[in-house]
Amino acid sequence: MSPSVQVEGLSKNFGKFTALESVSFEIDKPGCYAILGPNGAGKTTLFRILTTLIYPDSGRILMNGKDIFRNKEEALKEMGSLVSVPEPPDFMTVREFIQFAAKLRGREADVESLNARLDLPNLNSKCGKLSKGQKRRTFLAAVIAQDPQILILDEPTDGLDPIEIYKVKSVIREIKQNKTILYSSHILSEVIDMCDYVFIMNKGKIIYKGSVTNLERIFRPTSVKVEFEYQINPGILKELLAGMVTRVQEDGDRRFEIFYDGDSETRKKILRKLVETYDVRSFYDSSSSLENAFVRVLGVFGGRS
Numbered sequence: 001m002s003p004s005v006q007v008e009g010l011s012k013n014f015g016k017f018t019a020l021e022s023v024s025f026e027i028d029k030p031g032c033y034a035i036l037g038p039n040g041a042g043k044t045t046l047f048r049i050l051t052t053l054i055y056p057d058s059g060r061i062l063m064n065g066k067d068i069f070r071n072k073e074e075a076l077k078e079m080g081s082l083v084s085v086p087e088p089p090d091f092m093t094v095r096e097f098i099q100f101a102a103k104l105r106g107r108e109a110d111v112e113s114l115n116a117r118l119d120l121p122n123l124n125s126k127c128g129k130l131s132k133g134q135k136r137r138t139f140l141a142a143v144i145a146q147d148p149q150i151l152i153l154d155e156p157t158d159g160l161d162p163i164e165i166y167k168v169k170s171v172i173r174e175i176k177q178n179k180t181i182l183y184s185s186h187i188l189s190e191v192i193d194m195c196d197y198v199f200i201m202n203k204g205k206i207i208y209k210g211s212v213t214n215l216e217r218i219f220r221p222t223s224v225k226v227e228f229e230y231q232i233n234p235g236i237l238k239e240l241l242a243g244m245v246t247r248v249q250e251d252g253d254r255r256f257e258i259f260y261d262g263d264s265e266t267r268k269k270i271l272r273k274l275v276e277t278y279d280v281r282s283f284y285d286s287s288s289s290l291e292n293a294f295v296r297v298l299g300v301f302g303g304r305s
Ligand SMILES: Nc1ncnc2c1ncn2[C@@H]1O[C@H](COP(=O)(O)OP(=O)(O)OP(=O)(O)O)[C@@H](O)[C@H]1O
Pocket: 014, 017, 019, 037, 038, 039, 040, 041, 042, 043, 044, 045, 046, 186
């Protein structure tokens, strides 16, 4: 049976501040599910509730059909988490901690394989002597050694160096094939790279739910920036592209931003026409930055103050 997570009408206030408001979603297939949102959106609050570190004011969560607040032990049996910067105990070695974590769930840890995949620090080092990134990878190795069906990972790459990020991402890509991973991040490009489905949060609410492919399709670029080898008459350029473009805007000396309907065929026609007529120095999607797309999602669905 596939692991499932159901979140129903979750709300959480801190005093008068509403951190989560009626958050609901359902997951019933393995894969990597991103909770994406800017700082303060409520991601960590949601993850702390999902792991019962704190309790909601209302709503319920079912993991594999079991209520995590009413039937905690049963419901969390198949869940492993990396939330709120956990640290392995100082006095244990890396190997001991991973073996200990696995034993808690009745599993045997394959420490050597985890070491090869995550490039762990010296297995005999005491955890107290590790750097922040090494501690995080050791903790992640321990969670993976427990072999849970559901993994809750709150910004797992936060504070890691590029090589560590690469290792962590490879492992997550590998295990998401048959597990459910809830993965929070504020980096859209990371989510596009890793995840299959995305929930976008802003100001305590989920403002977008959809596949990552759909998100890319909706927020595909709708303008290109072009630079010519020499100065171009804007009037003639507009005439040349008439019928293909919605607007042509001068963008400095020899540079223009050309707006169109976002269709890839139209984009090809524009490029062909320009190259046939002029010497084009560069041509690229002006809003191809995924971070820009994120800002647009917030603008379209969630407002932004
Ligand atoms: N214990 C608390 N007491 C009061 N306010 C809190 C508490 N925990 C969180 N908040 C507030 O709730 C809001 C959501 O915080 P949360 O940490 O869930 O956001 P986030 O999306 O994880 O942000 P980040 O990406 O910065 O980690 C923030 O405005 C935060 O200040």
